[in-house]
Amino acid sequence: MEKQTVTIYDVAREAAVSMATVSRVVNGNPNVKPATRKKVLEVIDRLDYRPNAVARGLASKKTTTVGVIIPDVTNAYFSSLARGIDDIAMMYKYNIILTNSDENGGKEVQVLNTLMAKQVDGIIFMGNQVTDELREEFKRSKAPVVLAGSVDAEKAQPSVNIDYVAAVAEAVKNLIDHGNQKIAFVSGSMDQAINHDYRLKGYKKALKDAGISYDDKLVFETDYTYKAGQSLEPALTAAGATAAFVGDDELAAGVMNGLTDAGVDVPGEFEVITSNDTKLTELVRPKMSSITQPLYDIGAVAMRLLTKLMNNETVDENTVILPYGLMKRSSTK
Amino acid sequence: MEKQTVTIYDVAREAAVSMATVSRVVNGNPNVKPATRKKVLEVIDRLDYRPNAVARGLASKKTTTVGVIIPDVTNAYFSSLARGIDDIAMMYKYNIILTNSDENGGKEVQVLNTLMAKQVDGIIFMGNQVTDELREEFKRSKAPVVLAGSVDAEKAQPSVNIDYVAAVAEAVKNLIDHGNQKIAFVSGSMDQAINHDYRLKGYKKALKDAGISYDDKLVFETDYTYKAGQSLEPALTAAGATAAFVGDDELAAGVMNGLTDAGVDVPGEFEVITSNDTKLTELVRPKMSSITQPLYDIGAVAMRLLTKLMNNETVDENTVILPYGLMKRSSTK
DNA sequence: CGCAACATTGAAAACGCTTTCAAGTCAAAG
DNA sequence: CTTTGACTTGAAAGCGTTTTCAATGTTGCG
DSSP, rough: OOOOOHHHHHHHHHSSHHHHHHHHHHHOOSOOHHHHHHHHHHHHHHHHHHOOOOHHHHHHOOOOOEEEEEETSSHHHHHHHHHHHHHHHTTEEEEEEEOOOOOOOOHHHHHHHHHHHTTTSEEEEOOSSEEEEHHHHHHHOSSSSSEOOOOOOOSOOOEEEEEEEHHHHHHHHHHTTTTSSSEEEEOOOOTTTTIIIIIIIHHHHHHHHTTTTGGGGGGGEEOOOOHHHTTHHHHHTTTTOOOEEEHHHHHHHHHHHHHHTTTTOOOTTTTEEEEEEEEEHHHSSOOOEEOOHHHHHHHHHHHHHHHHHHHOOOOSSSSSEEEOOOEOOOOOO | OOOOOOHHHHHHHHHHHHHHHHHHHHHHOOOSHHHHHHHHHHHHHHHHHHOOOHHHHHHHHSEEEEEEESTTTSHHHHHHHHHHHHHHHHTTEEEEEEEEOOHHHHHHHHHHHHHHHHSSSEEEEEEEEOOHHHHHHHHSSSOOEEEEEEOOOTOSEEEEOOOHHHHHHHHHHHHHHHHHHSEEEEEEOHHHHHHHIIHHHHHHHHHHTTTOOOOGGGEOOOOOHHHHHTHHHHHHTTOOOOOEEEHHHHHHHHHHHHHHHHTOTTTTTTTEESSSSTTTTHSSSSSSSEOOOHHHHHHHHHHHHHHHHHHHHSSSEEEEEEEEEEESSSOOO
């Protein structure tokens, strides 16, 4: 009943050569006489032999698979990165083990361990709360780890990002230039480095440059969900804000729709600018102005960087910063 | 330089027992004297031993990883299923190798082969164009394959879905009940079984039940993209349609926004109902009415079914049909 | 024709774990 | 004090490849 598997040994026997030779032709090793190669190839074809990657992995200590830790595939920002990662991975013959972490530290550590147990050749980590424990695990990992679209205050790991501070500063400046004085900063958890260590810094910088004093009443820390954004309207208007910088597109859509539903005109009475430039920005009405990021490329470059690391190639720059932009759509004046 | 790996042999030596015993405690085999177990556990802890899953996989012929073929992670419909799959997988200690196929037959076959080479214990396939070649590969696979949110006309594989025919028929009937006579059917490629074999059938059924004759001028075959939907407006109005059933949410958002941007009032002058009930439906304005599907559950149930199959448990029903619904929002009257 | 230099090949040892099978222990039973 | 059966344990054979190293073939040249 069980389907029979044909092994390299079977091929060797049938082709009247050694396993070593079969292995060579399978792996494209040039040190095989053309006639022999042809013979082996024929047998392989006839027997429909397929190399067992697990055995290969054990023997060669390479699995050609990399682990990818993602907060949530369902989030457009991250899934865009993931797509870039997978495409480049495939290009380099790697496969991806994808696991959702919900940015839950415990889960992340656990996942990291099972990835390492599975002997992945490398790891791409997305998530903005690199705890000490996590950092320890990264360090002990013999597989290289690169962060994609995620920052670690310690900058201990190679990573691919944009310049969040500058991007947010520019976005906020834009809002200021439109005459807004009370600009809300709405983001996810302040425990995340990207929020407290980058975005907020950019926000403060823009305010300072414009001579506006920082008021933490205008900082809204919430969940990265549509609902959370939507229910922020009362607080936002109560605080007297006339504009908002938002750290996530779905959240921003919520904020905007919440405002609109409450009768607030966007952008007339309230401007909003968001951060990730996912498809969402174009789907909602008004379309959302946003910081633009090369999402796909962040993933792609991260994976490319990882291939180099896995290959022990020397890389000039461990942390690569990709360019960002500002896309004015209709949620700002 | 290379980080030293500690093997089961090291543990055995340090604990003065055999590898077999170490293996037993690692795997929770009860046939170990408590004292021995304790001793081994201590050594494992001291040496920080981590079992090598690849070696384990080779020896046991189980990898505790399943392959997942997805058209595009970036698509909200599929990523929702993927999330359900991963959660259940994790619950059962499996990992997921995720690969994007773009519903490209050649790529799918290739990916399937590398998954099989990697000895995955099972496969979840998403995609609606099961070619003969693909079907052949499924058959030859010793790992069970289940389709999630995807149909195959031949019904050769276990699958979990909703009743697309009935759902679409109901959605279209709803449109008819609102007085629409010319209802557009817009979907992705008609090569996909889900479109020509299910949705279109449901569409026709609803028309027939209402005594409306079918007109293929009202069938719009296009890409599953926002842009494609958006640019459909001229054709839609030219055809005299006053409502549309759309097979994908992003596409539907495009259709709707295209209409709105052209000055057509939705739902006043044109109603649209979509199919997948992803988050998108709530983000756009007007919110889109939709067939509702338990997206997460489809993935979750598919994975659960796969675990049973991998475990050689007998399953009563190979193809499971989950309930659907109709969610009236604001894109229909 | 003889020999160096190179091209091909195969034997066998890993790789790190699971699993089978037999052997050894031990306590309860006779 | 045996016997018996339930527990525990270890030896060793895989699992299917890769890879090293030595052996064997070939070819070119003087």
